[in-house]
Amino acid sequence: MNPYISIIIPAYNEAGKIKDTLENVIDIKEINEVVVVDDGSSDDTAKIASSVKSDKIKVFKLEKNSGKGYALNYGLKIAMKNADIIGFLDGDLGSSSNEVKKLIKPILDNEADVIIAKFPPAKKKGGLGFVKGLAKQSVLDMTGVELDATLSGQRIFKKEVLEKFDEIPFGYGVEVGMTIDILKKGYTIKEVLVNMTHSETGRDLKGFIHRGKQYYHIKKVLKEKQKEWR
Incomplete structure (x- = not known):
């Protein structure tokens, strides 16, 4: 019997891309359910997500914007009921969401407990690498494992891994916090190169503010993890 695969897509103001994102995952035969959580x-x-015709799609709209971690936790309550394997995808992947197939195969082949998407280099200049460097070095320092895609939100998990979490960490540090916990609990992670693309932040004020928030949240999560795992 094939495992039941559920994909959770947290989305905030993604009206321009959510339709394309969904239309390119619903025809992947291994995927049984797509849970969209409008944050x-x-x-x-x-509304646009609900207009995509597929019995696989379930759309939930939260009353107020509560952040990616909250939306993921909300989606997990639904997905955990039936799923053997659960994936997280961002709502702004557009047609490149189809690349999730490359993450599903290695988890089905039992190559690791968690598969993380490794994106190609960004097309436009973003930040100065502080956030990515902090994330990568922090995971290495705390776990001894060197990963390149510690900030990637495109991940596929065996259900047993997610069952070890009371809840997903909140804020922009969600991916780093989870990566540390997963490795500390003895599970294995494999990175897989994909041709996914999503909205990139540039070197404008909005981009720098976003990366500043990321940096702050990651530092905050690291403090928490250092206390938990010392």
């Missing part, structure tokens, strides 16, 4: 969007994200 209090002010646009038509939920």
